[in-house]
Amino acid sequence: MRYVILSDIHANLEALDAVIAHADRQGYDAVLVLGDLVGYGADPNAVVARIQALGPVASVRGNHDKVAAGMETADSFNMAARRAVSWTSAALTAESRTYLAGLPEGPLLVDDDVEVCHGAPSDEDKYLFEVVDAALALRDSRRPICFFGHTHVQLVYELSDDNLLTMSTSDAASGRWLTLERSSKYLVNPGSVGQPRDGDPRAAYALLDTESHELMLFRVVYPIKAAQEKIREAGLPEILAARLALGR
Ligand code: ZN
Numbered sequence: 552m553r554y555v556i557l558s559d560i561h562a563n564l565e566a567l568d569a570v571i572a573h574a575d576r577q578g579y580d581a582v583l584v585l586g587d588l589v590g591y592g593a594d595p596n597a598v599v600a601r602i603q604a605l606g607p608v609a610s611v612r613g614n615h616d617k618v619a620a621g622m623e624t625a626d627s628f629n630m631a632a633r634r635a636v637s638w639t640s641a642a643l644t645a646e647s648r649t650y651l652a653g654l655p656e657g658p659l660l661v662d663d664d665v666e667v668c669h670g671a672p673s674d675e676d677k678y679l680f681e682v683v684d685a686a687l688a689l690r691d692s693r694r695p696i697c698f699f700g701h702t703h704v705q706l707v708y709e710l711s712d713d714n715l716l717t718m719s720t721s722d723a724a725s726g727r728w729l730t731l732e733r734s735s736k737y738l739v740n741p742g743s744v745g746q747p748r749d750g751d752p753r754a755a756y757a758l759l760d761t762e763s764h765e766l767m768l769f770r771v772v773y774p775i776k777a778a779q780e781k782i783r784e785a786g787l788p789e790i791l792a793a794r795l796a797l798g799r
Contacts, residue, residue: 553578554665556741556757558585558700560602561615562592562639563745563795566754567601569773570744577758577767582606583661585700585741586613586669588651589643591635591791592745593781595619599647611657613669613701614676619643620651627676631788638787658697664761666694670701678702679738686715689736696737696759696766704749705742705757705768711735719749728765739766745778752798 555574560567584607589595602610615632617623619639628636643651657668657675671677671684672691678701679685685708688697707718711732718729731737742755749755753770760766779792 552662552761553580554583554661554759554761555579555581556583556585556667556698556739556759557744558698558741558756559587559613559703559743559746560598561587561743561745562589562595562598563754563778564592564594564597564601565775565778566745566773567598569771570754570756571601571605573769573771574756574758579758581608583608583665583667583698584610585667585698586611586654586657586675587615587700588613589619589639590615590632591787592778593785593787595639595642596644596647599650603650609659609661609667610654611659611667611669611675612651612654615639616651616654620648622652631790634788635791638785658692660694662761664694665696665698665759666692667698669699671699672697679740682708682715682717685717685738686710689715689738692736692738695733695735696731696739698739698741698757700740700743702740702748703743703746704740705747705755705770706740707766707768708738709735710737728760728763728767731764731766733764741768742770746795747798750798752796
C-alpha cells in the first residue's frame, strides 16, 4: 500500500493543489489526513471539498478544525489564530462544518504498520517539539510507524533498541527514499502542507510504501503570492500572509 500523508493544510488551497498534483505524479493508493484542514488560510470550504474528494482512508481532526466547527472555544489560541478561526467559522458552509465536526479524535490505527494522530498518540492537542516528548509518544504509539502533525515541522524520529534518532528534513528529504528498519519504531511528521514553520516555505507532505517499508518526505513549490493575496483580501491578519513566504 502506498499512502500519501497530508497534515496542517490550514485552508491553503494553492499549497494543497500543488501537493496533490505532485503526489499524482508519484502515484499512490490511499490518503491519510492528520488534521487542521482549516484555520489561517482563506479557502476553508474549497480545501474541505478537495479532501472530501480525495476520500482519505483515515482522517483525524486538528485543534483548528474543532474550534472552527464550534466544538471547542479559542481560549488556547493566540490573537492571530483567534481572529482567523472566527473568520473561518463564519465562512464555513453548513456542509464543511458538518464534515469537520464529524472528524474523529486521533489516534486512528490504519493498518498493521501505521497509525495517525494530530498532536501525539496520547493527546491530540499535545505538541511534540522535544525529544523527551517524542520518546514518550514512541512508547505510547501502537504501530511501528506513527504519523503526527500539529508542530508544522517535517521530521522523523526513530527508536532503534534504546537509541532515539532525529532526522530533519535535510537528512531525510533529499528526494530519495528512506528505508525504514523493521526492528525500529518511527514517529513521522510529514510537515505542513499549508503553513510550514521549519524555515522552508515550500509545502510539505510524505509518501509511505508499506510493502517496501520506504518513506519519502517531499517539499513542493507552490504559488505563495496567490495564497497571500487571498489572505489579505479576506481581511485576515497580515502576519498570516507574511509568514507563508518565510516558512515560519
Ligand atoms: Zn496546525
